[in-house]
Amino acid sequence: MTDVVGASATGSGLARRRRRRLLRGAALAMGVLTLGAVGGGWALYDRLSDNITADEAAAAELARYERERPTALVRGAQNILVIGSDTRTGDGNRRYGRDSGTERSDTTILLHLAAGRRTATAVSLPRDLMVHVPGCLRRDGRRSAPSFTMFNSASAVGGSACTVRTVEKLTHLRIDHYAVVEFSGFKDVVDAVGGVQVCLPQPIDDKAAKLRLPAGRVTLDGERALGYVRARKSLGDGSDTDRMDRQQRFLGALVDKVQSGGVLLNPAKLYPLLVAATSALTTDPELASLRGLYQLVRGLRDIPTEHVQFLTVPREPYVYDSDRDQLVAGRAEALFALLRADRPVKVGEQGGGSGGKPGTSPPPAFRGNTAAEDSCE
Structure with missing residues (x-):
């Protein structure tokens, strides 16, 4: 198995344009809102701010373990953990599986922003990665015992605080911020822009994702978009890596829709x-x-x-269960050490590297693939 799969920013022009639109579009949206507040829209500003849920319980739990958490080594660098939750609560979400009263992290991305904001590196953490999960505070008030289990179990056991602590123990990186996005929120965003168009090289019939789509250009509403970005078994090579690449391409298409529809400068749509x-x-x-x-x-x-580049943490099939992943120890540590030291991470199609100490020259290169362009004839 390829140890690192990434989408290098040196890849296709389409990938570069999408990332540029993503960053500029997000900044423009926030800028428009800020100008609205200055012009007298403080009530609107406050209402939207109030929509964001502050996870005070997780903050208290992280504060409890402050002394054992990693220390940031480079001033100004930041690490943000983005967690896609597969909770089944909310209208229509039970169709994706039984709601056991817990939630697991379906998609998790560690975003490293370099000091001075000269680079951004997004590292995907597979949900089936075998990791050490620390003892965490359960929702029922009891504390779990430390365990070696799948990564997404951390969220099921102790929510976002447990996920943050697990990532910090795995990487020895200080997590400065985190954000959790649930199924229903993702669907609402897609529906708010009137759906998103994607290009499908072949038809999709995925029973697990409750998704049937024809080949060609298809506009997805929120429900079908969620199925599309979560589908795995019937698309590509069936791997989480292929699914994560598809999620990045969908995000680019979503930004295209927002900008082409004049959403950012139209208050009624924004x-x-x-x-x-x-x-x-x-x-x-x-x-x-x-x-x-x-x-x-x-x-x-x-x-x-x-x-700006994207990659998946170096991993290979777990030695005791090929349906699970484990870190490629030397190369994973090389990646984490580069991020801790705020040094550039090199991603390329033919990246090799010995996985040795990142302080040596040249630094290890991480093998990846360029972002593929969708084509509809």
């Missing part, structure tokens, strides 16, 4: 989108406001697109 987007988020208290989000996005907009 407001429903912002309501959906802010209602979808649960974040750490510091990030739980439009001001907090804007400060984050403002730094992103100045990063050169050739310095």
Whole structure:
């Protein structure tokens, strides 16, 4: 199995344009809202800020373990954990499986923003990765015992605080902020923009995702979009890597729709989108406001697109269960060490590298693939 799969910013021009639109579009949306507040829209600003749920319980749990959490090594660098939750609560979400009263992280991305915002590196963490999950506070008030289990179990056991602590123990990186997005929030955002068009090279019939689509250009509403980004068994090679690539392409298409539809500069269209987007988020208290989000996005907009890249943590089949993953120890540690030191991560199609100490020269290169362009004839 390929140890690292990434979408290098040195890849296709389409990938670079999508990333540029994503960063500029997010910054523009926040800028428009901020100008509206200055012009007398404080009530609207406050209402949208109030939509964002501040996870105070997780903040208290993380504070309890502050002394054992990693220390940031480079001033100005930031690590944000983005967690896609597969909770089945909400209208229509039970169709994706039985609601056991817990939630597991369906998609998790560690976003590293370099000091001075010169680079951004997004590292996907597979849900089936075998990791050490620390003892965490359960929702019933009891504490779990530490265990070696699948990564997405951390969220089921102890929510976002447990997921953050698991990632910190895995990477020895300090997580500065985190944001959780649930099924219903994702669907509402897609519906708020009137659906998103994708290009399908072949028909899709995925019973697990409750999804049937023809080949060619198809406009997906929120329900079908969720099935599309979550489908795995019937699309591509059936891997989580292929699914994560598809999620990134869909995000680019969503940004295209927002910009082409004139949403960002049209208050009548922008407001429903912002309501959906802010209602979808649960974040750490510091990030739980439009001001907090804007400060984050403002730094992103100045990063050169050739310095924005995506990859999956180095992993291989778990030695005791091929349906699970385990880290490729040397190469994973090399990646984490580069991020801790805020050094550039090199991603390329033919990346090799020995996985040795990242302080040596040249630094290890991580093998990846360029983002593929969709084509509909």
